Amino acid sequence: MSGALSLGHGSGGRLTQQLTQRILSRFGEARFPSASRRPDFQADFQMEDCAFIDAGCGACGSEDDGGGKTAVSIDGFTVFPHDFPGGDIGKLAVCGSANDLAVRGAEPLFLALSLIIEEGLDVAVLDRYMDSAAQAAGEGRVALAAGDTKVVPRGAADKLFITTCAIGRRVSPHVLRTSNLRDGDALILSTAPGRHGAALAAARFGLDAPGLTSDCALLWPALSPLLRFSGLRCMRDCTRGGLGTVLCEWAEASPLGIEVYETSVPADTETAAVCDILGFDPLYLASEGCALAAVAPEQAEECLVALRESPLCRDAAVIGRMISEHPRMVGMRTRIGGMRFVDMPAGELLPRIC
Template sequence: MDEKINLAHGDGGVDTQGLIRNLFYQYFDEPLSNSMPDSFVFEAGQHKLAFTTDSFVVKPLFFRGGNIGKLAVCGTINDLATAGARPLFLSAGFIIEEGFSMEKLHLIAKSMSDICQETGAKIVTGDTKVVERGNVDGLFINTSGIGIVSDNYHPQQAEPGDEIIITGGIGEHGTSILLARYDLGMETKLTSDCAPMSFLINGLGEHLKHVKLMKDPTRGGIATSLNEIAAEQALEVELNEKAIPVKSEVDAIGDILGIDPLYLASEGRMLIVAEKGWGEKMLHQIKALDYCGEAQIIGRFTSGHQGMVSMKTLIGGKRIVPILEGQMLPRIC
């Protein structure tokens, strides 16, 4: 029987990884390592360039703290940042439903432009397709990007004792989407954390030499990202629950909907692996950067169980943080 695609194939978790490994890697050029980097890095003259792509299907298109346009540009810039790259050039591909509001399209394009001005990225090529009413849900955007990799960044294998920093509160994007999508009868000022992380590259300066890897915890939240990292590095990640910055609204809405904030997406946060002993120094510098005031060291690598994420809980126990299985939140980005 012909197997079918289901929503879990798009949730960024086990099923997405399965689809990529079992289908796309059969045909496309599998990366040399077992990891699936968000950006591909190649040599160009004396420099290294990074190349990445993302399609955005977020629902609804407008949410507190952003819209699909801001999300697309930030998402692509952040994927470049995970490779230690500042953005140079972006492409923008629009698939628009017949009857879509021109006024909304202006607002969305303006948001994209605002982030470009903030970061120095330039949208240099694009494409516009229009499909008949009912054949696409409003608007989808693809942004691809080319960035220049910092000479200071040399990703390395993590080792026991290396420290894990998150640049701010977790799950605020995911929670904002839930608030925009469902009427939870709750008053809150919470907004999406959607923001560009490219300034980290210059902001970390020489400290970037002591960053071993970076990952933006989008679909599936930090739990999913850290499980991927633990598997790739063949180490255990040990989180310290007390240190993880979670806004009370994120906790509360997670409680109502039965979703652990560890699995809720961020769109303006970075997980940074700092070389053993460099965490505190780096944290001090990161906290002074835009969007990073709430940064914390949330855990470290151990040689315990390879590929496992564990967490020291508030009450002093230890629990496993498993990888996401089955679809939780479709169209979060």
């Protein structure tokens, strides 16, 4: 990596991974208070959606790593356009951070909110985004605990950037993480992937899809019933980089391979149409209310039933499994009975004509 950063470094695939590693490497020792300097701890910290800390004893990491039950995540929101079918930047900023906790079995309780506002933003517009953030927080019973506002000169930001930090409490009896993955685990996807990315792409490129809304939603109510399953290994929401990126990250984080069944992946007609028109693959489009869960095979069916209780997850399905073949690679059994490999997206997704 050298020279200027590109938009690709922010799009969730391989480039983002490289950038993150580069930043983490600079923190080195400073990342770990003495209490939690364990060999397996670093991977956990890097790869997961949120961290577990214990401010009382100054430890970071999950409990069995010497950490605590307090969960923390942080996320910046620079979505364009700010308004999209099914939500806006305010709702997204709350759901995004809260979901990073939910997928690690932690209940979101508090929110810290930072606004970078570009000079000239209509206050009525700000009100509207804050109202939808407040509504989402209210629905999720997440309390606003801290906040900050900055106004920067015209051109120094694009209307409004929001950063949220979610704080919560781990509810899952055991720590959910990718290192729990075992051969044979079933992979459950909560809904059709890519609706958020497709809705944004449609808005950006002049496509009108009345039936297509972002899947932006709070996942905690849907996912919390899964926490009672002892065989639940880990979960991840398929945000930037989409389902394909999550699958690749899981395969790379374990010594196992992944097999996915193309025809089992829930599909959404409008998302597929947007992809056909713009030349995207739904596997790599972002979701904001879609999670992948790994669970022991004997509990997969019960887990699926529990998940489908939620209106967000009516289409939940077992889409694949962890396997011992082709370690660290994701293979897909296709509709026609063939086999292909799924790789991470490289850089910014651009619409294509060919």
